Amino acid sequence: xxxxxxAPLQGYTTGIxxxxxxxxxxxxDAYYAPFLRIENWKPREKDLRDLxxxxxxxxxxxxxxxxxxxxxxxxxxxxxxxDFNMGCPFPMQVNRHRGAGILSDVxxxxxxxxxxxxxSSTTNETAQANAKKTAPIKFSVKMRxxxxxxxxxxxxxxxxxxxxxxxxxxxxxxxxxxYKGAIDFKSFEKFYEESRxxxxxxxxxxxxxxxxxxxxxxxxxxxxxxxxxxxxRPSLAAEYKVQRENADVQDVQDVRKxxxxxxxxxxxxLFQMHQAIFDNAxxxxxxxSQILSHVQSFWEYLEPSISKKIFKKIKKAGKLSEYQQAIxxxxx
Ligand SMILES: Cc1cc2nc3c(=O)[nH]c(=O)nc-3n(C[C@H](O)[C@H](O)[C@H](O)COP(=O)(O)O)c2cc1C
Numbered sequence: 001x002x003x004x005x006x007a008p009l010q011g012y013t014t015g016i017x018x019x020x021x022x023x024x025x026x027x028x029d030a031y032y033a034p035f036l037r038i039e040n041w042k043p044r045e046k047d048l049r050d051l052x053x054x055x056x057x058x059x060x061x062x063x064x065x066x067x068x069x070x071x072x073x074x075x076x077x078x079x080x081x082x083d084f085n086m087g088c089p090f091p092m093q094v095n096r097h098r099g100a101g102i103l104s105d106v107x108x109x110x111x112x113x114x115x116x117x118x119x120s121s122t123t124n125e126t127a128q129a130n131a132k133k134t135a136p137i138k139f140s141v142k143m144r145x146x147x148x149x150x151x152x153x154x155x156x157x158x159x160x161x162x163x164x165x166x167x168x169x170x171x172x173x174x175x176x177x178x179y180k181g182a183i184d185f186k187s188f189e190k191f192y193e194e195s196r197x198x199x200x201x202x203x204x205x206x207x208x209x210x211x212x213x214x215x216x217x218x219x220x221x222x223x224x225x226x227x228x229x230x231x232x233r234p235s236l237a238a239e240y241k242v243q244r245e246n247a248d249v250q251d252v253q254d255v256r257k258x259x260x261x262x263x264x265x266x267x268x269x270l271f272q273m274h275q276a277i278f279d280n281a282x283x284x285x286x287x288x289s290q291i292l293s294h295v296q297s298f299w300e301y302l303e304p305s306i307s308k309k310i311f312k313k314i315k316k317a318g319k320l321s322e323y324q325q326a327i328x329x330x331x332x
Contacts (some may be wrong), residue, residue: 001244002215004237005169006230007202008034008058012297015050016284020276021230022267027238028230029223032142035060035085036070036180037098043073051077058083058142062097064111071119080135082164084112086143089175100144101173103152103319106159113163120164142202147175150187154194161196168243169200169225176228198222205229206276208240208260231301234273236263271331274298288320295323306330 006013006021018031027136034060036047051057057074059082061067067084074082086109088099095101102108115138141160146152153170160168173181173190183203192199200222201214204231214224230236239260261269274295281294299306299314310330317323 001241002211002221002239003029003200004211005029005200005223005225006031007225007227008032009227009231011293012035012300013227014294014297015052015055016277016280016294017298018055019052020273020280021234022079024273024276025234025238027235027241028035031055032083032225033057035099036074036087037061037093038066038069043070048073048077056081056083056140058085059123060085060088060093060098061112062102063108065114067112067115071115075119075137081140083142083169084116086141087171087175089144089147089178094147094175099149103144103146103156103175104148106155109156110159113159116163116165127275138166139164140169141165142169142171144173144175145169145184145187145191149174150184152270153187154190157191157194161194165197167198167200168195169202171202173203190219192218200225202227206232206236208236208243210237211240212244228301232304234268235269270302274327288318291320292317292323 004027006069011034013031013034015033018033022028022031031052033055034047034052037044037060057079059070059074059202061070071082081086085099086102088094090099093099093101097105097108119137122137122141143153166211170188170191172184172191173179174184188201192310198219199220201218202225205211205214205224205226211224211226214221226236277298278291278295281291285291285294296314296317303311307330310326313326313329314323317326
C-alpha cells in the first residue's frame, strides 16, 4: 500500500486544520506543514507557532545561509524530519529566488544539499533528550520540474541523487504554470526512472481510483501527496486505506469497486471536524477576523459539497455571529 501524505497549503492546512483532520478523518501517513520562511532576517514566529508535534515542517530558502537559520531553529525545537521547498510558484517567493525560483540555480542547490549532508550526519540532541534515544535528522525535498523548463530538474538530479534525502516529492508542472495547465507525465516518468530516492507523486489527485491508478502505473512509487483533493474530500486518504486493506492486494483493480464511507458518515464527520476547528480557533485566537479566517478557509475547497446560497453566506460573513448563523442554516 502506498503512503498518502497531506500536502501543505498555506492558509488552508493550518496547524488547527491538520490536528482536526488527523483526529477525525485520518488515513494520512504524514502531515506536511506549510513553509517556514525568513521575515526580517528571522524565522517567522507565526509559522513556528503553527507547528504541531509529529508533523513534518517545511522550509523555503534562497541560499544556504537562509536554509541554515531555518533548519537550526527547527532542530532546536526537536524536529527530526524537515522538508525543503523547491516548488512554490508564487511570484513573491520566485522573484526572491525561493521555491521554484531556486531550481535554476545549481550552485545554491548544491550548497544546500551539502548542508543537508552535514546535518544528516549529526543527531538531534533536543529530540534525543526528549525521547531518550538517538534521533538522526532526515531531509526530504518537494519540487517542481522547473520554473521555466523541465531541463532544470534534470540538471539538478545528479546533485539530488548524491544527497542523503529520504524522499523527493515531485509536482510535475513548471512554476510558471502555477497550479493549472497540463501535468507533464513524460518528464515525471523520466524523473521516476532516474531518481535514486523514493519518489512521491503530487498533483491533481481527487479520487481513490486515481490513487490506485498511480500505484498500478508506477509500482516503485513511495506514495502520493494530496492537497486540494483532501481539502475537498477529507475522507479520501482513509477511503483509500480501507479499500486497499479490504481488497486482494494482488488486484488493485478490485479496489475501485468499493466505496468506503456513506454520505451520512461523511457529513457527520465533516461537521465534527468543523466543530473541532471552530473550538480550537476560538481558544487560540482573539477577535472575529482571525477566527473567521480559519473557519472560512475550511469550506473553500468544499464548495461543491454545499449549497451555493450557504457558501456565499459563509464567505461574506464579516462577524462570527453571521458565520454561525450560516452554519446553523446549513445543518438544517
Ligand atoms: C493556496 C496554496 C498554498 C500552498 N502552500 C504550499 C506550501 O506552503 N508549501 C508547499 O510545498 N506547497 C504549497 N502549495 C502546493 C501544494 O502543496 C500542492 O503541491 C499543490 O496544491 C498541488 O497538489 P494538489 O493538486 O494535490 O493540490 C500550495 C498550494 C496552494 C494552492
